[in-house]
Amino acid sequence: MTVVRLQRNAPEAHHATTCAVCGSTDSRGVTDHLQAGTPGVPHEDAGVCENCGSVIDRVARKYGPDVTMIVEQAQTEASEREITTADPPARPGQSPGV
Numbered sequence: 001m002t003v004v005r006l007q008r009n010a011p012e013a014h015h016a017t018t019c020a021v022c023g024s025t026d027s028r029g030v031t032d033h034l035q036a037g038t039p040g041v042p043h044e045d046a047g048v049c050e051n052c053g054s055v056i057d058r059v060a061r062k063y064g065p066d067v068t069m070i071v072e073q074a075q076t077e078a079s080e081r082e083i084t085t086a087d088p089p090a091r092p093g094q095s096p097g098v
């Protein structure tokens with residue numbers, strides 16, 4: 001389990017020069033401190049800009065701090081398996097033409 005901890009307006013963030021979320025290099029805009037990793041043992045320590053920090057803040061406020069996120073790309077093309085034929089086989093009990 002990975003826990004992302006965000007501390008808003010943290011003094012630690014003042015050393016960071018880029019936002020770990022959007023990649024902005026406006027170091028004056030990096031105001032928040034993000035730690036990610038297993039609880040108590042963060043393996044990532046990064047700065048986050050004001051905009052990204054407020055997005056993470058809003059998500060956490062709306063869905064609770066214990067939210068688990070799964071991020072996926074929407075599927076835009078059908079895979080081979082999902083292409084349905086125009087003439088599906090008749091189901092048992094349905095005898096066409098009787």
Ligand SMILES: [Zn+2]
Nearest residue numbers: 019022049052
């Ligand atoms: Zn950002």
